[in-house]
Amino acid sequence: MVNMADVARLAGVSMATASRxxxxxxxxxxxxxxxxxxxxxxxxxVVSPEASRLAGGVTDRIAVVVPHxxxxxxxxxxxxxxxxxxxxxxxxxIYHVGDxxxxxxxFERLPARRKVDAVVVLGMPIARPExxxxxxxxxxxxxxxGQIEPYPFVSIDDMVAGRQAVNHLLFLGHRRIAMIATNDPxxxxxxxxxxxxxxxxxxxxxxxLPADPDLAVTVPWGGAAxxxxxxxxxxxxxxxxxxxxxxxxxxxxxxxxxxxxxxxVPEDISVIGIDDHPLAExxxxxxxxxxxxxxxxxxxxxxLGLLSGAATDPGITMATRLVVRGSTGxxxxx
Amino acid sequence: MVNMADVARLAGVSMATASRxxxxxxxxxxxxxxxxxxxxxxxxxVVSPEASRLAGGVTDRIAVVVPHxxxxxxxxxxxxxxxxxxxxxxxxxIYHVGDxxxxxxxFERLPARRKVDAVVVLGMPIARPExxxxxxxxxxxxxxxGQIEPYPFVSIDDMVAGRQAVNHLLFLGHRRIAMIATNDPxxxxxxxxxxxxxxxxxxxxxxxLPADPDLAVTVPWGGAAxxxxxxxxxxxxxxxxxxxxxxxxxxxxxxxxxxxxxxxVPEDISVIGIDDHPLAExxxxxxxxxxxxxxxxxxxxxxLGLLSGAATDPGITMATRLVVRGSTGxxxxx
DNA sequence: GGGGATACTGGAACCGTTTCCACGACTAAG
DNA sequence: CTTAGTCGTGGAAACGGTTCCAGTATCCCC
Numbered sequence: 149m150v151n152m153a154d155v156a157r158l159a160g161v162s163m164a165t166a167s168r169x170x171x172x173x174x175x176x177x178x179x180x181x182x183x184x185x186x187x188x189x190x191x192x193x194v195v196s197p198e199a200s201r202l203a204g205g206v207t208d209r210i211a212v213v214v215p216h217x218x219x220x221x222x223x224x225x226x227x228x229x230x231x232x233x234x235x236x237x238x239x240x241x242i243y244h245v246g247d248x249x250x251x252x253x254x255f256e257r258l259p260a261r262r263k264v265d266a267v268v269v270l271g272m273p274i275a276r277p278e279x280x281x282x283x284x285x286x287x288x289x290x291x292x293x294g295q296i297e298p299y300p301f302v303s304i305d306d307m308v309a310g311r312q313a314v315n316h317l318l319f320l321g322h323r324r325i326a327m328i329a330t331n332d333p334x335x336x337x338x339x340x341x342x343x344x345x346x347x348x349x350x351x352x353x354x355x356x357l358p359a360d361p362d363l364a365v366t367v368p369w370g371g372a373a374x375x376x377x378x379x380x381x382x383x384x385x386x387x388x389x390x391x392x393x394x395x396x397x398x399x400x401x402x403x404x405x406x407x408x409x410x411x412x413v414p415e416d417i418s419v420i421g422i423d424d425h426p427l428a429e430x431x432x433x434x435x436x437x438x439x440x441x442x443x444x445x446x447x448x449x450x451x452l453g454l455l456s457g458a459a460t461d462p463g464i465t466m467a468t469r470l471v472v473r474g475s476t477g478x479x480x481x482x
Numbered sequence: 483m484v485n486m487a488d489v490a491r492l493a494g495v496s497m498a499t500a501s502r503x504x505x506x507x508x509x510x511x512x513x514x515x516x517x518x519x520x521x522x523x524x525x526x527x528v529v530s531p532e533a534s535r536l537a538g539g540v541t542d543r544i545a546v547v548v549p550h551x552x553x554x555x556x557x558x559x560x561x562x563x564x565x566x567x568x569x570x571x572x573x574x575x576i577y578h579v580g581d582x583x584x585x586x587x588x589f590e591r592l593p594a595r596r597k598v599d600a601v602v603v604l605g606m607p608i609a610r611p612e613x614x615x616x617x618x619x620x621x622x623x624x625x626x627x628g629q630i631e632p633y634p635f636v637s638i639d640d641m642v643a644g645r646q647a648v649n650h651l652l653f654l655g656h657r658r659i660a661m662i663a664t665n666d667p668x669x670x671x672x673x674x675x676x677x678x679x680x681x682x683x684x685x686x687x688x689x690x691l692p693a694d695p696d697l698a699v700t701v702p703w704g705g706a707a708x709x710x711x712x713x714x715x716x717x718x719x720x721x722x723x724x725x726x727x728x729x730x731x732x733x734x735x736x737x738x739x740x741x742x743x744x745x746x747v748p749e750d751i752s753v754i755g756i757d758d759h760p761l762a763e764x765x766x767x768x769x770x771x772x773x774x775x776x777x778x779x780x781x782x783x784x785x786l787g788l789l790s791g792a793a794t795d796p797g798i799t800m801a802t803r804l805v806v807r808g809s810t811g812x813x814x815x816x
Numbered sequence: 817g818g819g820g821a822t823a824c825t826g827g828a829a830c831c832g833t834t835t836c837c838a839c840g841a842c843t844a845a846g
Numbered sequence: 847c848t849t850a851g852t853c854g855t856g857g858a859a860a861c862g863g864t865t866c867c868a869g870t871a872t873c874c875c876c
Contacts (some may be wrong), residue, residue, distance in 0.1 A: 151832055162856045167834060177854060192618070195707070198536040199832030202861045207532070218557035218775070222642040227551040230578045241572045244564045261528050264572065284526070329564060342696065371764040404764045410534050427731070427761055430738050441552070496826045501864060513825060533862030536831045602867055822873075829866085836859085844853075 159187035170195060197353040209210035209239045210451060212261040214270040215334065217244050219427055221395075221440055225270050225293045228444025236452055240266075245272075255281045265269035266451050268292055270444075271339055288454040289468065292447035293440065296465065298452070302447040302464045305430035305440045309349025309468040310392075312436045316470055318355050320478045322418065325352065326363040328377045328398050329381045333368035340369075346392050353430055363388055367398075374401025382409055385406045389417060389479040396421035396428045396435055403433070403475065432474035441468055484525045504529060543573045544785060545594040548604045549668065551578050554759055555729075555774055559604050559627045562778025571597075580607075580669035589615045600785050602626055604778075607672055608780035622788040625782035627774065629797065634788070636781040636798045638772045643802040644726075646770045646810050647754045648813070650804055651724040652689050654812045656752065660684065660697040660722035662711045662732050667702035674703075678728050678756065695719055697722055699733075706736025716743055723751060723813040730755035732764045737809065748811035758805055766808035773800050781808025 156166035162181060168176045169184035176184075201207050208428055210233055241264060245251045255278045260267065264287060267406060270354035271293035274282070279296070282289055291301035317325050321354075327348045332340050345364070352359060362384055374393060381387055382405065387399050393399035399421030406417050413419055424437030446464055453460045495514060503510045503518035512519075521527075525613035535541050543568055550556050564574055575598060579585045589612045594601065598621060605627035608616070613630070617624055625635035651659050661682045666674050679698070683704055686693060701707040708727060715721055716739065727733035733755030740751050747753055755762065758771030780798055787794045 149832095153832080161557055163833080164797075164835075164857075165855055168855090171834085175506045175852095175854060180854075194592075196536070196832050197597050198532045198541070199861090200834075202530070202532040202863085203832080205834090205861085209626075217561040218554055220552055220554065220557075222552075226576075227578065227580075230551060231574060234578065234593075239593075240576045242560075244561065244568065245559075246565075258528075259568075259571070259573070263531050299723070315826040362737050371760060375619035375764065397764075400761060400764050404766070416615060426705060426733060430709065430734050431765065432738070483862095487862080497863080498827075498865075499825055502825090505864085507865095509822095514824080533831090535866075536833090537862080537864040539831085539864090544844060619865050818876095822871100824869105824871080826869085827851090829864105831864085832861105834859105834860085837854085838857085840876095841853085841855105843852105845850085846848090 150193050152193070152195065154191055155187045155193050157186065158191065159184045160467045207263060207265050208237060209241055210263045211241045211243055211264040211267045213243045213245060213254070213267060213272065215245055215332065216271045217242075219397075221293065221423060222270055224440040225444040225447075227269060228441035228446075229270075229292065229448045230444075232445050232448030235452070236448075238452075243255050251278075253333060258282075261285050265455055266290065268447055268451060269296060270294070270465065272335075273340070282391075289453065290447055290450050290454065291472075293305075293443050300450050300460050300462055302443045302450060304443070304468050305465050306341050306343025307347045309422055309438065310344040310438045311351050311393050311421060312468060312470045314348055314351035316434070316472070316476065317392060317418060317420060318351065320390070320418065320476060322388075322390035323357060324360075324363070324386065324388045325357075325392060326381050328363065328374055328381075328391060328393045328402060329366040330364055330369040330373070330394045333370075334402060337454070341394055348392060355436060356417055361374060365454045369395065369398065369405075371401035372374060374398030375405045376401075378402035378405035382406070387417070390476070391417060391419045393419065393421045396423045396425035398433070399433055399475070400427070400431060403431070413475050415480065418476040418479070420469075420476050429470075429473070434473045434476040435471050436468050437471045438468045442466065484527050485643070485809060486527070486529065486547045488525055489518065489527050492525065493517040494500060494516035516811075518669055537690040541597060541599050542571065543575055543598045544599040545577055545601045547577045547579060547601060547606065549579055549606045549666065551580075553731075554805055555627065555757060558774040559778040559781075562780075563602060563604075563626065563782045564778075566779050566782030567785070585612075592616075592619060592770075593750055595619050597683075599789055600624065602781055602785060603630060604628070606669075607641045607674070611723060617810035622785065623783050624781055624788065627777050634784050634794050634796055634798075636784060636800065637775045638777070638802050639799050640675050640677025641681045642781045643756055643770045644678040644771065645685050646802060646804045647726050647814060649753060649787070650683035650686065650768070650806070650810065651726060651752060653812060654724070654752065656722075656724035656813050657691060658720065658722045658813075659691075659724045659726060660695075660699070660715050662700065662715075662725060662736060663700040663807045664703040664707070664732055664789070665730045666702055667704075667737045675728055680728060702733065703729065705735035705738075708732030709739045710735075712736035716740070721751070724810070725751060725753045727753065727755045730756075730757045730759035730767060732810070733767055733769070734761070734765060745807050749814065752810040752813070754810050756802075762805075763807070768803050768807045769805050772802045776800065 156163045169181040245254045266288040268290045274296050289299045295301040365377045367377045421435040424435050430434045486781045503515040567699040586725045600622040601625045608630050623633045629635040646741050699711045701711040733753050758769050762769045
């Protein structure tokens with residue numbers, strides 16, 4: 149494999165000069181730089197990242213910790229993140245912690261240790277002891293699509309999003325509103341999106357409606373689970389006239405159950421989700437949209453800022469907005 | 483930062499021995515190994531991957547080239563791949579080539595060069611000159627979720643999948659069958675999933691049906707595009723009674739247009755997709771299922787095999803199967 | 817008890833850069 | 847025409863391991 153010494157020799161300079169020329173340092177005569185660059189091109193030379201980093205210190209690599217690779221939400225986050233980090237010539241290392249076992253081993257072994265300059269955690273809460281492990285890595289930590297207490301984050305305000313959704317249903321005149329909340333099947337016991345639940349209770353209370361525990365069900369994330377949750381709601385003595393789901397996939401599952409039961413959406417039951425999944429538009433689902441890809445991209449910028457030593461916002465909260473489509477409407481007059 | 487010399491000193495051995503003990507080499511006395519391991523644990527020592535690789539040669543890193551991060555198909559592929567590669571303690575470097583510009587720059591700059599031991603290309607065709615660039619990296623190349631000529635791959639047979647879909651429609655009695663094919667909006671000019679188109683033409687020909695060019699439309703991938711394509715089909719003098727879409731998302735878009743036009747699925751028009759997207763079940767879409775996550779996982783095993791020097795299958799083709807749901811049925815008797 | 821093989825261990829070269837320090841050549845100021 | 851600075855360049859010391867080679871101690875067997 150051709151190395152920098154070869155390039156230096158061909159260009160007729162010392163390695164020190166070759167190194168400076170190649171990494172764009174000042175104090176290199178333009179003519180010399182050109183000679184080195186030509187030599188490098190001729191030999192099809194690329195610096196060895198290993199060697200370069202051994203000597204230099206930085207890795208130009210960022211770890212991304214993601215709980216679900218095949219969900220749209222995380223894919224979009226990753227997409228945004230990747231786009232700005234690639235622009236800055238950083239490499240992305242993916243660490244997938246799908247279930248409790250993955251999670252345990254990730255935080256115990258810290259496989260990213262010494263391999264990256266920063267860690268971005270995607271939409272995933274983290275416990276105190278885990279945080280401490282993470283800090284052992286001694287690198288910057290950023291959260292995207294969620295918040296982790298003391299670190300900078302880019303996220304939406306789940307409380308606001310939830311209220312937008314529930315308020316819409318209230319505004320339409322619904323009084324019996326159910327909620328399908330989700331927990332993460334792979335990470336039992338993790339309070340996922342607690343703000344979305346609090347928003348529900350708060351909005352109902354503000355509207356002077358009684359809290360009916362039967363109307364709030366919690367299921368694992370996913371369309372199938374949403375369908376089952378809806379079946380449960382339909383089996384109540386007095387089913388809801390509207391359903392607020394924590395995410396669009398869950399909402400779609402609920403809709404399917406409603407239709408199978410011979411009821412119509414929104415005439416018999418209204419359904420609203422959160423996210424604005426690409427398929428929400430196709431399925432005519434009313435939802436609260438959040439800018440997912442942008443959250444990822446912004447998180448990338450935060451990382452870059454941190455790396456360059458600039459002071460950074462402690463947190464960026466992005467706006468969500470209600471997108472009214474065909475799955476919500478006024479309740480039937482009883 | 484604590485380094486191996488510190489560990490060696492604390493354990494009272496030479497660096498050579500420390501290195502061997504830490505990397506599980508033979509010819510280290512058990513007692514010595516234990517002392518070294520204890521010392522390492524006490525100092526919370528981790529080897530520097532940079533140094534280790536500089537000296538050792540391998541990087542234990544695999545590059546993944548993926549055209550779309552936020553599509554379910556690629557996410558699932560990635561998921562499977564990651565799961566087996568993580569098991570083997572490999573790190574995954576993500577390279578997203580979303581559009582023509584990304585693509586150009588990726589193959590020109592070869593940013594993964596010298597950084598990885600292998601490259602996995604996910605569901606993406608590659609041109610001859612690009613292949614040559616890739617080979618300059620001098621590492622193993624594997625394709626998953628698609629094929630790239632001379633390299634090992636893990637994929638389905640698009641021709642078979644397509645025929646399963648079209649045959650189902652034929653079996654139901656349809657004679658006027660449309661196809662919505664897709665191309666990649668980010669990669670203009672790329673023949674995507676050509677097998678799925680060939681299957682369509684072949685199946686119709688086998689059934690003795692005339693080829694009507696109006697019935698085969700090609701649009702960019704996505705639900706919205708599927709919706710538009712369907713509109714086009716509905717504007718024909720004699721619209722199809724069944725539609726074969728190259729992917730589920732596209733099929734869902736088509737269904738939406740059909741419904742908006744006041745027609746019913748499957749009574750008026752049947753729709754079939756390919757993939758078995760998680761939402762296909764929720765939306766009651768008939769489709770041809772393919773094991774996406776498994777393709778990724780298998781590709782991971784192929785990479786591992788290649789890395790260990792074992793001879794590998796030139797290609798693995800996985801089975802697809804028709805999943806009949808509610809979006810297909812016999813045509814109305816005219 | 818002697819000889820050869822075997823199990824451990826240490827010394828030191830090497831992997832390919834980056835960067836500190838020193839040095840000569842010019843330039844601009846006095 | 848000195849003198850203090852710049853600018854451009856080279857020498858060489860890290861950076862943190864891996865591994866070849868060689869040396870010593872131990873072991874087995876005849």
